[in-house]
Amino acid sequence: MHRAETVFAALLLVGAVLLIPQTLKLPVAWTPTGPGSGFFPLWLVVGVVFQMALILVRSLRAPVPPGRAAPFIERESVRPLLIVFLPMVAVISMLRYLGIYIGGGLYLAGYMIFVGRQRWVTVLLVSILLPVALFFIFERWFLLPMPKGTLLEYLLYGR
Amino acid sequence: MFGVFDNLLYGLGVALTPEHLTIAFVGLILGTAIGVLPGLGGTNGVALLLPLTFHLSPTSAIILLSSVYWGALFGGAITSILFNIPGEPWSVATTFDGHPLAQQGKPGVALTAAFTSSFIGAAVAILLFTFFAPPLAEWALKFGPPENFAVLMLAFATFAGLGGGDPAKTIFMTLLGLLLSTVGFDIVSGAPRMNFGLVQLQSGVNFIVVAIGLFGLGEIFLTVEEGLRIKGVRGRIGFRDLWETWKLFPRYWATIIRGTILGFWVGVLPGTGATPASFMSYGLAKQFSKYPGKFGKGEVEGVVAPETAAHAAGIGSLLPMITLGIPGSPTAAVMLAGFFIWGLNPGALLFQTHREFVWGLIGSMYVANVLGVLIVLTLVPLFASINRIPFGILAPLIVILSSIGAYATNNQVLDLWIMLGSGVMGYLFKKLKYPLAPLVVALVLGDMTEQALRQSLIMGQGSIAIFVTRPITLTFILAAVALFLLPLFRSVRRRPRLPAPAPAG
Numbered sequence: 001m002h003r004a005e006t007v008f009a010a011l012l013l014v015g016a017v018l019l020i021p022q023t024l025k026l027p028v029a030w031t032p033t034g035p036g037s038g039f040f041p042l043w044l045v046v047g048v049v050f051q052m053a054l055i056l057v058r059s060l061r062a063p064v065p066p067g068r069a070a071p072f073i074e075r076e077s078v079r080p081l082l083i084v085f086l087p088m089v090a091v092i093s094m095l096r097y098l099g100i101y102i103g104g105g106l107y108l109a110g111y112m113i114f115v116g117r118q119r120w121v122t123v124l125l126v127s128i129l130l131p132v133a134l135f136f137i138f139e140r141w142f143l144l145p146m147p148k149g150t151l152l153e154y155l156l157y158g159r
Numbered sequence: 160m161f162g163v164f165d166n167l168l169y170g171l172g173v174a175l176t177p178e179h180l181t182i183a184f185v186g187l188i189l190g191t192a193i194g195v196l197p198g199l200g201g202t203n204g205v206a207l208l209l210p211l212t213f214h215l216s217p218t219s220a221i222i223l224l225s226s227v228y229w230g231a232l233f234g235g236a237i238t239s240i241l242f243n244i245p246g247e248p249w250s251v252a253t254t255f256d257g258h259p260l261a262q263q264g265k266p267g268v269a270l271t272a273a274f275t276s277s278f279i280g281a282a283v284a285i286l287l288f289t290f291f292a293p294p295l296a297e298w299a300l301k302f303g304p305p306e307n308f309a310v311l312m313l314a315f316a317t318f319a320g321l322g323g324g325d326p327a328k329t330i331f332m333t334l335l336g337l338l339l340s341t342v343g344f345d346i347v348s349g350a351p352r353m354n355f356g357l358v359q360l361q362s363g364v365n366f367i368v369v370a371i372g373l374f375g376l377g378e379i380f381l382t383v384e385e386g387l388r389i390k391g392v393r394g395r396i397g398f399r400d401l402w403e404t405w406k407l408f409p410r411y412w413a414t415i416i417r418g419t420i421l422g423f424w425v426g427v428l429p430g431t432g433a434t435p436a437s438f439m440s441y442g443l444a445k446q447f448s449k450y451p452g453k454f455g456k457g458e459v460e461g462v463v464a465p466e467t468a469a470h471a472a473g474i475g476s477l478l479p480m481i482t483l484g485i486p487g488s489p490t491a492a493v494m495l496a497g498f499f500i501w502g503l504n505p506g507a508l509l510f511q512t513h514r515e516f517v518w519g520l521i522g523s524m525y526v527a528n529v530l531g532v533l534i535v536l537t538l539v540p541l542f543a544s545i546n547r548i549p550f551g552i553l554a555p556l557i558v559i560l561s562s563i564g565a566y567a568t569n570n571q572v573l574d575l576w577i578m579l580g581s582g583v584m585g586y587l588f589k590k591l592k593y594p595l596a597p598l599v600v601a602l603v604l605g606d607m608t609e610q611a612l613r614q615s616l617i618m619g620q621g622s623i624a625i626f627v628t629r630p631i632t633l634t635f636i637l638a639a640v641a642l643f644l645l646p647l648f649r650s651v652r653r654r655p656r657l658p659a660p661a662p663a664g
Contacts (some may be wrong), residue, residue: 004590051330102561146567
């Protein structure tokens with residue numbers, strides 16, 4: 001846990017330092033219309049760098065707790081986390097083709113099979129009916145167009 | 160100018176129209192369900208519903224969202240008592256005595272005590288709200304950019320000074336939130352900036368998307384990691400429970416008054432909200448009790464104390480939102496983000512320009528609180544049964560709803576990646592004890608802060624002296640500095656630090 005804290009602080013510090021050039025591209029000094037557009041971001045980045053340096057130094061100087069350190073994450077927890085996370089990445093990457101309804105249905109089905117260990121009937125019912133219900137709520141009722149994806153558009157409108 | 164009573168009657172009239180009553184009812188039911196469900200809280204619940212309000216009138220929208228918040232406040236108590244799972248961070252303290260009571264075969268008593276004290280806490284807080292809000296707004300109308308900037312500093316300082324977390328991390332999160340708000344284009348010149356050459360980032364990092372990621376997905380990741388098991392007591396409230404519990408209430412008058420005032424005050428302070436209020440109230444009740452040993456073993460007073468404070472704080476957190484445009488809690492921050500979407504400028508002017516909106520909201524607080532307590536008292540078994548939905552269905556469903564909510568705000572796929580990234584960061588931040596609330600509030604207030612700062616500097620011709628030469632500004636700035644220094648002072652005195660919870664709610 002302690003090492004994770006230090007590493008995380010170091011990464012944030014590096015990220016913040018890398019932001020400085022971004023802000024320096026903008027006018028940071030006084031302009032005819034008052035402070036330039038880079039003025040506020042620059043000082044914020046400087047503040048972030050300072051805070052992160054402080055947290056990092058403090059974390060490095062803190063005594064390491066004796067005994068076997070508690071890990072940042074238990075080994076058996078990694079798998080369930082990845083099962084939630086990786087399919088999300090996959091579905092969002094293929095959103096253009098699958099759309100949110102079909103993609104979401106597949107995500108639901110996959111999760112229910114591999115984690116929820118539901119019966120096939122439940123899986124099929126939930127992962128078909130829920131996206132259909134959502135489709136009607138958002139597209140028809142609230143008129144919020146969601147990405148339908150080429151697949152669903154082909155099925156609905158034949159193009 | 161209308162008197163407070165005229166306005167209040169008018170507001171009640173607005174809230175009692177059939178349309179608004181229905182909206183409040185729906186909001187309360189949804190909110191209670193959100194409060195009951197683990198992994199869905201008031202903040203992300205409100206964030207998820209925000210896109211649905213785009214087509215509503217601002218008054219209907221705020222009534223819907225605030226009712227969801229009140230519902231979530233009620234709902235959190237149900238799971239705390241029956242399942243020993245706090246549905247919300249502010250109901251953690253309710254588990255201490257609520258669950259033991261339920262295990263002793265008195266779930267009805269614990270639930271009645273929780274709902275009744277929530278109702279009383281909220282009712283008194285609403286009265287305070289009604290009479291405090293107009294004069295505060297009137298006063299705030301005189302504020303210029305330097306005063307606004309000073310108030311914003313005070314808001315950020317309360318996080319660091321009173322938030323209870325690590326001040327260095329709190330300040331970092333505040334700065335990060337402000338920094339994220341600068342992405343997109345410059346508010347003064349309109350020139351693009353900080354967008355890393357991405358056209359889609361031109362419109363800025365959307366606050367709702369980040370909030371859904373941090374609070375929604377982050378919470379899902381944590382729940383998945385911990386592995387969720389639900390074992391609970393069945394709850395139902397009979398008339399005997401009502402009578403038996405209400406008989407006890409006069410005995411707790413001191414705790415109720417203390418909890419309400421403390422809760423309201425803590426709620427009004429930006430950056431705190433219902434969660435610390437509930438813990439503080441529980442602690443005080445225990446300290447003042449003649450039998451502190453009974454706390455934690457099923458003492459009714461241990462349910463009354465946190466619940467009054469949490470509800471009073473929930474109401475209080477809307478006071479600075481409506482009068483100063485500064486949210487008193489992350490949930491209020493999400494609502495404030497809605498103001499911009501509905502085309503309203505938050506702040507004191509609302510009282511003059513949008514009477515229906517402001518007083519409709521205040522009126523609906525009265526209505527929704529009465530309605531809410533009736534709903535939860537009668538529908539407890541129904542809400543408790545929601546927890547029988549297997550987490551294997553619930554988790555992916557929340558993920559899908561989050562994605563829809565995030566996409567709907569701007570209609571761009573990039574927002575889904577931002578949501579996912581925020582979710583991962585939210586998970587890491589939470590594990591490493593970086594407080595999330597300051598980031599969210601700072602992100603909402605970023606544009607306002609920058610504008611106030613730059614306008615002040617223009618007024619002062621580039622000199623920061625403008626912040627010390629105006630009396631109101633100076634007072635706020637001094638208070639802010641004192642709050643920033645408070646943690647430093649505390650660590651010098653080396654008092655044993657209480658494990659304070661992260662601010663949320």
